[in-house]
Amino acid sequence: MIRFEGVSKRFPGAGRAAVEALDLVVPEGSVCALIGPSGCGKSTTLRMVNRLVEPDRGRVLVGGADVARGDPVLLRRRIGYVLQGVGLFPHRSVADNIATVPGLLGWTRARIADRVEAMLDLVGLDPAAYRHRRPHELSGGQRQRVGVARALAADPPILLMDEPFGAVDPVARDRLQVEIGAILRRLGKTVLIVTHDIDEAMRMGTRVVLMREGRIVQADTPERILAHPADADVAEFVGQDRALRRLALISAGTLAVPGAAPDAPTIASEASLRDALALLLATGGERLAITGDGSPAHLTLAAIRARAAQASD
Numbered sequence: 502m503i504r505f506e507g508v509s510k511r512f513p514g515a516g517r518a519a520v521e522a523l524d525l526v527v528p529e530g531s532v533c534a535l536i537g538p539s540g541c542g543k544s545t546t547l548r549m550v551n552r553l554v555e556p557d558r559g560r561v562l563v564g565g566a567d568v569a570r571g572d573p574v575l576l577r578r579r580i581g582y583v584l585q586g587v588g589l590f591p592h593r594s595v596a597d598n599i600a601t602v603p604g605l606l607g608w609t610r611a612r613i614a615d616r617v618e619a620m621l622d623l624v625g626l627d628p629a630a631y632r633h634r635r636p637h638e639l640s641g642g643q644r645q646r647v648g649v650a651r652a653l654a655a656d657p658p659i660l661l662m663d664e665p666f667g668a669v670d671p672v673a674r675d676r677l678q679v680e681i682g683a684i685l686r687r688l689g690k691t692v693l694i695v696t697h698d699i700d701e702a703m704r705m706g707t708r709v710v711l712m713r714e715g716r717i718v719q720a721d722t723p724e725r726i727l728a729h730p731a732d733a734d735v736a737e738f739v740g741q742d743r744a745l746r747r748l749a750l751i752s753a754g755t756l757a758v759p760g761a762a763p764d765a766p767t768i769a770s771e772a773s774l775r776d777a778l779a780l781l782l783a784t785g786g787e788r789l790a791i792t793g794d795g796s797p798a799h800l801t802l803a804a805i806r807a808r809a810a811q812a813s814d
């Protein structure tokens with residue numbers, strides 16, 4: 502768990518505080534997405550967890566302990582950190598990069614080699630093909646996968662991510678958000694992720710925290726923020742197409758009704774209702790057959806329409 506208690510930070514010479522009286526709890530195993538306009542204090546908040554920034558007032562607790570009391574170097578070894586587009590050692594192989602913290606912790610060579618292999622598998626890179634490459638031989642998306650593998654290598658309970666996919670092209674970014682989000686939830690990591698991309702926040706966060714001028718404006722589940730924005734500014738920030746964003750958060754399987762739809766296009770049960778709607782619009786149909794749920798099932802355009810219209814809370 503990460504807990505902020507009345508945390509404030511004003512940089513020398515700054516007119517206003519970067520972060521002001523911030524109270525926030527990130528429960529064990531949850532993914533908290535900090536979102537808001539540039540300069541609103543997201544990165545400062547994140548960097549107070551691993552003590553790259555020290556607060557002027559208040560406390561930050563990790564696993565119940567005040568981070569200000571321990572050795573910052575030891576603290577950082579227990580916290581994975583993923584940054585936008587940087588952080589990999591350019592002259593070291595992918596394997597050596599992933600081995601950084603395990604090496605510092607004195608693991609044996611054999612254990613490190615096993616771990617590197619497992620981490621590459623985890624993030625979807627074939628170990629045989631990628632282990633010996635250098636960062637410049639990877640695409641932007643692959644580099645960010647290695648960054649995540651490196652951050653997770655020593656199995657830290659906490660992961661901090663600052664605009665992790667900001668430098669990646671949009672197609673790769675979509676895949677990374679979905680895949681890495683699923684991995685983090687499966688591993689049960691406690692994650693604080695900073696982003697200015699509303700789709701990224703909604704896809705990856707179990708909770709979304711909206712910040713403005715150093716303060717929290719709204720903190721809630723993605724579904725409830727989309728359904729009930731705290732004010733007009735939040736509503737504008739989360740966008741005009743809120744109904745569609747909500748559909749992106751619901752799986753097709755939730756609207757499944759029993760019965761085969763033999764001639765209809767198929768969609769996976771875990772695909773989103775937004776994808777289902779896109780497929781219906783593209784094919785001009787009224788029904789989709791759902792795969793992956795065992796017994797035959799389908800869903801209808803009418804059911805998606807009804808769901809989109811419904812206030813979700």
Ligand SMILES: Nc1ncnc2c1ncn2[C@@H]1O[C@H](COP(=O)(O)OP(=O)(O)O)[C@@H](O)[C@H]1O
Pocket residue numbers: 512513515519537538539540541542543544545546
């Ligand atoms: N190291 C620093 N020194 C001085 N001012 C800083 C420093 N880091 C951030 N700031 C200022 O603090 C405010 C919040 O910055 P930041 O937390 O980086 O915002 P965000 O990540 O939301 O874009 C901004 O006004 C920024 O200019």
Ligand SMILES: [Mg+2]
Pocket residue numbers: 543544545695
């Ligand atoms: Mg930032």
